[in-house]
Amino acid sequence: MSISDDSGALDYEPARRQAGAEPIRLPPLRFTAAAIVTAAIAVSIYLVGRHGDPAPQLQLSLILGAAFGFVLQRARFCFFCIWKDWLDRRDPRGLLGILTALAVGLAGYTLIYGAWLPDPSGVRLPPTAHIGPVGLALLLAGLAFGAGMAISGSCISAHLYRLGEGSPTSPFALIGAGLGFILGFLSWNELYLLTISESPVLWLPRQLGYGGALLAGLVVLGAAAWWLLRAGRPSEQETANNAPADPVAAIFLRRWPAWLGGFFVGLIGVAAYLRLSPLGVTAELGSRSRQLATVLDWLPARLEGLDSFRGCATLIRDSLLTPNGLFIAGLVAASFAAALAAGEFRPRRPNGGHALRGLVGGALLGWGTVFGFGCTVGTLLSGISAGAVSGWVFALGLIVGTTVTLKLGRRLRLLD
Amino acid sequence: MSVLSLIRRGAAVLAASLALGSAALAQSGPLVSTEWLEKNLSDPKVRIVEVSVEPGIYERGHIPGAQNIAWHTDLVETVSRDIAGPEKFQALARRLGVDKDVTVVLYGDNNNWFAAWGAWVFDIYGLRDNVKLLDGGRKKWELEKRPVATNPVPAKASSFTVGEPNKALRARLTDVVATVEKTSDARILDIRSPDEFSGKIIAPAGFQELALRAGHIPGSVNVAWARAVNQADGTIKPVEELKKLYAEAGIDGSKPVITTCRIGERSSHTWFILSRVLGYQAANYDGSWTEYGNVVGLPINNPAGTVWGGK
Known part of the structure; x- marks a missing residue:
């Protein structure tokens, strides 16, 4: 039976019949709740477009945030869970998803760079791209962030989308991250003078040209993918997941394949860079923490050079609505709607363990974000896409920090 | 081709060039309007240059055909805290295709803050009456929903020669x-x-x-x-x-x-x-x-x- 009509387009009914699927029947309560949240997002998008200042930027931030939250939830794109899948089960699928996101990002950024800065060999860097200083502090940031992921169970972007799933740890992790930000600002001046002020800002296209940097990046990603496919074990779930599904179920109910999630994550990253600023999820959290600490008079009068670096800026903003704030709001709300529809919104009452792991892990995430100028999204994804060496170094610190903390924590029976 | 169509075409070319010439002449003051600029976007003797404060704003959408100046590197000597030296300015002007016989329209964000600063530096190096500000800058252009572009258009380099800096300014x-x-x-x-x-x-x-x-x-x-x-x-x-x-x-x-x-x-x-x-x-x-x-x-x-x- 063909599932295409005469023009070759997918014909929904035959596809559904072939999948042998029952017609989709969402429980009315779940469906209604998801529809209400979706409508609220739509109304917010409309209102921000009418009353925002500057309306286009704020509106697009909200839209891209919602798209990002939907994709993260549907693909369960959690950097730590993906790494744990590999460590524990040699399941390469999630990591292949991350590699996909990086490859799409790298290609997209290169395309944009060609128009914005045709010659990369001069003294300039492409505007606003997350290209940070490479040195000891960045490595420490990666290690701390990795440890924070292992302890709290997610990175910051995943805590945000898991907030929408009702995770009991995520609220504490985000509060902990706020505290970690403040600890980061408190230790900033020392580390800045010790190492960051002399760390070079390395941008690969300057040395290799756009073609060379793209090729080198894709070769590294391709080699990693090849190795993962060779060394990984096929998952038992894979065959079940490959069974044809009702198209609606495939989008809204079933977990997306990681590569598809990665593809969209990369694409949203490129869209955000083209129209707004590089993708990042910590600017709002960082600047609000800084605002709070400034009001409480906890911070030194000056944070040397902090605001002169690129990345998820923590500059204090006066306005109530900021692009990154709306991005985060859209992310959490869309993840909530997606989780409701898929039956993955399962709020649990947090216990002491959730709170402790959230706060401690979150603090490490926050501290790492200050010195990494971003997190898995702002530095790893947006940095590697941008051709920044800082993205790769942060990734390296992250892998080591997560693995060591997880193994040590399990040996001490503190982590599962 | 008939004689009539030749005449017709000739008349059209003449009218177009007259219109262009008079449009350029009509803007003898230091300001140009958004309306005038949109009509003269494709005039080869008009060079549009954006000087904005916010980095990345030009790249994400600018007046079609506009060139970009990064004020904090192009127009200054970063180490000696000075305006760009004569050689640096000359190289910049040449790269932008700016010369004394070209109408230069500067514009930017924040009510033309840095566009005006650009006009001051241009003036010091001998580019005065042919340099204008777009009245209202980016703000008015966007408010009026006029077109923006993201694709860069390379400018044909000029052979501008820098004069002695005008210290009176x-x-x-x-x-x-x-x-x-x-x-x-x-x-x-x-x-x-x-x-x-x-x-x-x-x-x-x-x-x-x-x-x-x-x-x-x-x-x-x-x-x-x-x-x-x-x-x-x-x-x-x-x-x-x-x-x-x-x-x-x-x-x-x-x-x-x-x-x-x-x-x-x-x-x-x-x-x-x-x-x-x-x-x-x-x-x-x-x-x-x-x-x-x-x-x-x-x-x-x-x-x-x-x-x-x-x-």
Whole structure:
């Protein structure tokens, strides 16, 4: 039976019949709740477009945030869970998803760079791209962030989308991250003078040209993918997941394949860079923490050079609505709607363990974000896409920090 | 091709070139309107250049065909704290395809702050009457929903030769001190906010470049720069209103004026109005408060009474 009509387009009914699927029947309560949240997002998008200042930027931030939250939830794109899948089960699928996101990002950024800065060999860097200083502090940031992921169970972007799933740890992790930000600002001046002020800002296209940097990046990603496919074990779930599904179920109910999630994550990253600023999820959290600490008079009068670096800026903003704030709001709300529809919104009452792991892990995430100028999204994804060496170094610190903390924590029976 | 169609085509070309010529001529003043600019986007003798404060704003959408200047690297010497030297400026102008026979239209964000600063630097290097500001800048262009583009259009390089810098347009510390000591009859116009002028604050929140003292240069008068601008669309107010605004502060063009602010960039906006729109003799003091306010032993006025020192 063909599932295409005469023009070759997918014909929904035959596809559904072939999948042998029952017609989709969402429980009315779940469906209604998801529809209400979706409508609220739509109304917010409309209102921000009418009353925002500057309306286009704020509106697009909200839209891209919602798209990002939907994709993260549907693909369960959690950097730590993906790494744990590999460590524990040699399941390469999630990591292949991350590699996909990086490859799409790298290609997209290169395309944009060609128009914005045709010659990369001069003294300039492409505007606003997350290209940070490479040195000891960045490595420490990666290690701390990795440890924070292992302890709290997610990175910051995943805590945000898991907030929408009702995770009991995520609220504490985000509060902990706020505290970690403040600890980061408190230790900033020392580390800045010790190492960051002399760390070079390395941008690969300057040395290799756009073609060379793209090729080198894709070769590294391709080699990693090849190795993962060779060394990984096929998952038992894979065959079940490959069974044809009702198209609606495939989008809204079933977990997306990681590569598809990665593809969209990369694409949203490129869209955000083209129209707004590089993708990042910590600017709002960082600047609000800084605002709070400034009001409480906890911070030194000056944070040397902090605001002169690129990345998820923590500059204090006066306005109530900021692009990154709306991005985060859209992310959490869309993840909530997606989780409701898929039956993955399962709020649990947090216990002491959730709170402790959230706060401690979150603090490490926050501290790492200050010195990494971003997190898995702002530095790893947006940095590697941008051709920044800082993205790769942060990734390296992250892998080591997560693995060591997880193994040590399990040996001490503190982590599962 | 028939004789008639040849004549018709010839007439059309003639009419088009007349229209272009008259359009360019019609803009003999220092400002061009958004409407005029949109009509003349494809005129090869019009070169549009964006000078914005916010990085990345040009790349994400600019007036079609516009070139870009990054003010904090292209127009300054970053280490010696100076405007771009003659060679650097010449190279920039050539790269942008700017020359004396080209109508240069500068525009930018923040009501043309840095576009005006660009016009001041252009003027110092001999590009004056052919350099105009787009009245209203990015703000008005966007408000009127005019087209923007993201694709870069390479400019055909010019063979512009830089002249001797016109020192009359730039005030140095000695010129300012001379007015304080009353050996010069120039008037100082401080365009910072009233709170900066009175010494309540050293600088607006968030600015890194500061002076040790707060207050203003003795004898200077205060007209905040934004008062010359229609807040609704960023356009510069009509000439009569501007004359009245500055005359109320004692600036009427009868004496040379020195404009000043914190680092000399906002003040170039007022410099542009005084020098180019009103035709007053004006110089911009780019050392401004971060230079004057820091100099040991120079007198200041500080009505707010905030004196440098411990608690």
